[in-house]
Amino acid sequence: MELVFWLNGSEARAEEVPGHWSLLELLRDRFGLLGTKQGCGVGECGACSVLLEGQVVNSCLTPAWRAHGRRVTTIEGLAAGGRPHPLQEAFVAAGAVQCGFCTPGMIMAASDLLAHNPDPDQEQVAGALAGNLCRCTGYHDVVRAVRKAARQMVEDGS
Amino acid sequence: MSQVALPQDLDQALAALAAPGARAVAGGTDLMIALARARREGDELPATLVELSRVAELERLEPQGRPPLVGAGVTFRRLAQDPELRRRYPILSQAAATVGSVQVRSTATIGGNVANASPAADGVSALVALEARAVVAGPAGIRRPLVSELITGPYTTSLEPGELITGFELDELEPATGQVFAKVGRRRAVAVSRLNLAVVLDAELADPRLVLGSCFPTPRRLGRAEELLTGGDPGPGLWQAAGRAAAAAFAEASGGRASAVYKVPAIKRVAARALADAWQAVGERS
Numbered sequence A: 001m002e003l004v005f006w007l008n009g010s011e012a013r014a015e016e017v018p019g020h021w022s023l024l025e026l027l028r029d030r031f032g033l034l035g036t037k038q039g040c041g042v043g044e045c046g047a048c049s050v051l052l053e054g055q056v057v058n059s060c061l062t063p064a065w066r067a068h069g070r071r072v073t074t075i076e077g078l079a080a081g082g083r084p085h086p087l088q089e090a091f092v093a094a095g096a097v098q099c100g101f102c103t104p105g106m107i108m109a110a111s112d113l114l115a116h117n118p119d120p121d122q123e124q125v126a127g128a129l130a131g132n133l134c135r136c137t138g139y140h141d142v143v144r145a146v147r148k149a150a151r152q153m154v155e156d157g158s
Numbered sequence B: 001m002s003q004v005a006l007p008q009d010l011d012q013a014l015a016a017l018a019a020p021g022a023r024a025v026a027g028g029t030d031l032m033i034a035l036a037r038a039r040r041e042g043d044e045l046p047a048t049l050v051e052l053s054r055v056a057e058l059e060r061l062e063p064q065g066r067p068p069l070v071g072a073g074v075t076f077r078r079l080a081q082d083p084e085l086r087r088r089y090p091i092l093s094q095a096a097a098t099v100g101s102v103q104v105r106s107t108a109t110i111g112g113n114v115a116n117a118s119p120a121a122d123g124v125s126a127l128v129a130l131e132a133r134a135v136v137a138g139p140a141g142i143r144r145p146l147v148s149e150l151i152t153g154p155y156t157t158s159l160e161p162g163e164l165i166t167g168f169e170l171d172e173l174e175p176a177t178g179q180v181f182a183k184v185g186r187r188r189a190v191a192v193s194r195l196n197l198a199v200v201l202d203a204e205l206a207d208p209r210l211v212l213g214s215c216f217p218t219p220r221r222l223g224r225a226e227e228l229l230t231g232g233d234p235g236p237g238l239w240q241a242a243g244r245a246a247a248a249a250f251a252e253a254s255g256g257r258a259s260a261v262y263k264v265p266a267i268k269r270v271a272a273r274a275l276a277d278a279w280q281a282v283g284e285r286s
Helices: A023-030 A086-094 A103-116 A122-128 A140-156 B010-017 B031-041 B076-081 B083-088 B090-097 B110-116 B122-129 B223-229 B236-254 B260-285
Strands: A003-007 A010-014 A049-052 A055-058 A071-073 B003-005 B022-025 B048-051 B069-071 B133-138 B141-143 B151-153 B164-169 B177-184 B195-202 B209-213
Touching: A023 A049, A049 A103, A055 A103, A086 A103, A086 A140, A103 A122, A103 A140, A122 A140, B010 B022, B010 B048, B010 B133, B010 B164, B076 B083, B076 B090, B076 B110, B083 B090, B090 B122, B090 B177, B090 B195, B110 B122, B110 B164, B122 B177, B122 B195, B122 B209, B177 B260, B195 B260, B209 B223, B209 B236, B209 B260, B223 B236, B236 B260
Parallel strands: A003 A071, B003 B048, B022 B048
Antiparallel strands: A003 A010, A049 A055, A049 A071, B069 B164, B133 B141, B133 B164, B177 B195, B195 B209
16 A cells, blocks of 8 residues: 655655554655654654644654645745745744754744744743753743744734 | 554454454554564564544544543543533543643544553543543443553553444533642653642532542542542641542552652642642532
């Protein structure tokens, strides 16, 4: 059976995907989408976060076959119209990145939050990112970047 | 290497699970970790993984139903957010909201939480306090054991090969009950419970329920504390006495376990506070 799903807006197909594979393996090892990181492998660090049907999940804990017939969005799929996503721009502008390993996961978790809550307060941002660990910078600038992106998105009407 | 089965309904799921070496996959947040470990260590993998996320029968969420029903495939994210569940069974939505991260709550299911039977499972403590029955479908038909009986020990249940939990039937409670779920972990979010407490109080204190999790092989109702509460005189004195009884029940069962040093005082205080909060909720809902 062939695994068929919607990957960043386009149809994607993969042959002979083992039943025990994770979505993370499918994305990295079959499709070469290396923006999604493997960190802890047990669902604590959030570096592997992607959207499945618009909800943020740990792709390391999600079976690859769960994606069959469904929509998956990775960090590579956020930019639109030749422009980075407002979250990506805000992370750069706010200096919310140091080594960058956790950043794609942070941004995917934040994009789920902003899709459901366009104007989160500091506490709500912290709650939404509780499953994403950063070992470089601390979280202050990350929270600032998410709130900045939220304001930008309301302004853009996106 | 595991094969995969993608059943579209319950009959197909049960047929797939009847095959030798078949293993049900609910959310997968516990199972995927176990599979990764098995792969690293060269252990045998299940012959077939039965992916349950397309089985509509498992997705039902009917807190207003008779009996009230929660499908086994409902995620913690849905449990935490469903307005009707929050109104009728706040204890279950509170417990769900404390599980893992948004990522884990978007994936993990209440059925998987029960079938995995971790002693620290937050969802299980809430279900035990609600005297929930698991609806278990299998080759021999359907049975409805209490969740407290289905789980027989740490990570063990009475589920037979080929059996599947399809949902949970909740106790129909009086409208004016106070329900509180409380939890102590290493951090406020994304923490495995070091202890959790589920409390249900009614206005007459006729049927008080106090469940302690993460402290015994399985989440357990505290009989002596419940007896003390039954027909008691509501107030700080009663809540503190019940808290002491709860801590004593743990101290007795745990023997000299190292964690008792902090768990005994923590249980005493968290239980007294949860009971006070539940009683306040009784007042607000009646």
